[in-house]
Amino acid sequence: xxxxxxxxxxxxxxxxxxxxPEPGPGQVRLRVEACGVCRTDLHLVDGELPNAVxxxxxxxQVVGRVEESGRFPKGARIGMCWLGWACGECRACLSGHENxxxxxLFHGCSSDGGYAEAAVADERFCFPIPEGYxxxxxxxxxxxxLIGYRALRMAGEASRLGLYGFGASAHIVAxxxxxxxxxCYAFTRPGDGAGQEFARRSGAVWAxxxxxxxxxxxxxxxxxxxxxxxxxxxxxxxxRGGSVVCAxxxxxxxxxxxxxLLWGERSVRSVANLTxxxxxxFLSLAPRIPVRTSVEVxxxxxxxxxxxxxxxxxxxxxxxxxxxx
Numbered sequence: 001x002x003x004x005x006x007x008x009x010x011x012x013x014x015x016x017x018x019x020x021p022e023p024g025p026g027q028v029r030l031r032v033e034a035c036g037v038c039r040t041d042l043h044l045v046d047g048e049l050p051n052a053v054x055x056x057x058x059x060x061q062v063v064g065r066v067e068e069s070g071r072f073p074k075g076a077r078i079g080m081c082w083l084g085w086a087c088g089e090c091r092a093c094l095s096g097h098e099n100x101x102x103x104x105l106f107h108g109c110s111s112d113g114g115y116a117e118a119a120v121a122d123e124r125f126c127f128p129i130p131e132g133y134x135x136x137x138x139x140x141x142x143x144x145x146l147i148g149y150r151a152l153r154m155a156g157e158a159s160r161l162g163l164y165g166f167g168a169s170a171h172i173v174a175x176x177x178x179x180x181x182x183x184c185y186a187f188t189r190p191g192d193g194a195g196q197e198f199a200r201r202s203g204a205v206w207a208x209x210x211x212x213x214x215x216x217x218x219x220x221x222x223x224x225x226x227x228x229x230x231x232x233x234x235x236x237x238x239x240r241g242g243s244v245v246c247a248x249x250x251x252x253x254x255x256x257x258x259x260x261l262l263w264g265e266r267s268v269r270s271v272a273n274l275t276x277x278x279x280x281x282f283l284s285l286a287p288r289i290p291v292r293t294s295v296e297v298x299x300x301x302x303x304x305x306x307x308x309x310x311x312x313x314x315x316x317x318x319x320x321x322x323x324x325x
Contacts, residue, residue: 003116004303007055009047013115013304021112021120028069028123030078033135035114036061037298037306037319038143038168039226040082043250044109045307053110058303060084060107061142062114062121063135064324071123079129080121081142083273084111099273106273115303117323127279130287140293140318141286142279144168149282151222151247151271152176158220162187162237164210165225166195168318169247171202172291173222178203179289185214187230189313198316202294213237222247228254231268232261240264247271295320 001020004013023029041058043049062080066072085105086098093101107113107121129138148169155161161177163170164187174184186199186207196207206215210230217239223230223246231254234244241264249272262268285291294317298306306319 001117003057005055006045006058020118023068023120026123027120028072028126029067029118029120030064031067031118032062032064032114032116032323034063034139034323035059035321036139036143037310040249042307042311048250049109051110057112057116058108059114061139062119063129063138069123077129078126079142080107080126081146081279082106084125085122099275127283130283132287136295136297136320137293139320140168144318145172146274146279146282147247148173150274150278151245154245154271155220155222155243160219162214162218162221164221164223164230164234166199169224171294171317174203175289175291218242226251228252232257235261235266238266243267245269245271293318297322
């Protein structure tokens with residue numbers, strides 16, 4: 001099979017020929033059909049993920065057909081997400097927080113992912129893909145959707161919700177929030193008129209520059225962009241008792257800010273990874289809404305170009321690699 005391999009910061013992704021991976025006990029092998037390109041992949045190649053085990057095949061929004069498995073029927077379409085394994089024995093796992101397991105493995109970071117024509121994964125951490133989604137459409141659900149959904153849950157019952165950074169996750173969260181009867185306020189890079197229009201088409205009731213205040217105070221805000229500078233701005237935008245949820249795996253340094261921005265029982269929290277329960281809940285909900293993903297498709301061989309397009313802000317919604325059929 002062919003696979004892209006990342007060998008270290010400053011080195012380009014390399015397309016190589018590899019033997020088909022052989023599944024071990026409790027694992028499934030799938031023939032990859034599509035793999036989403038995530039901002040976390042950029043953090044990987046930029047050397048910002050200290051838990052990466054190199055060399056590694058990136059990619060954690062993986063959709064494919066089962067080739068060998070003990071749990072899934074051959075030919076079934078399933079998905080691999082970021083969380084690839086948790087120990088099931090530690091305090092975090094036993095308390096329902098397997099996303100915080102210190103021994104956890106993550107596809108495309110500490111174990112091989114889906115920038116490849118085939119992949120293996122622990123069967124327990126894979127999900128059946130809902131009917132009605134093609135592989136290309138389904139891939140963003142497996143990270144942009146799952147992390148976005150967990151972040152939305154962490155925002156509580158907020159009826160006025162701010163979304164900072166309107167890309168892969170936010171365009172899915174906006175659809176879920178609208179279905180739940182919430183109003184979304186989208187914040188983009190200053191001057192990004194096209195991004196603001198995309199946000200309005202995706203269900204936002206208002207869209208503007210991230211430096212601007214919303215037309216009314218927010219109950220909560222979710223920050224998807226990797227900029228720590230947005231935290232004080234989001235705190236200014238939320239009302240007393242409001243929360244700011246940082247949804248990225250990596251963020252630049254948060255600048256100091258006066259206590260008065262936090263006072264009034266405002267809170268700042270992060271979202272780390274996801275649990276299998278998150279996946280099951282969201283993938284059951286998505287087709288009922290129904291969530292529709294906006295995707296830009298890249299041929300498998302153009303994975304490096306897809307990453308650079310994402311870095312440059314030129315992707316509306318999600319970038320997805322088309323790998324097999």
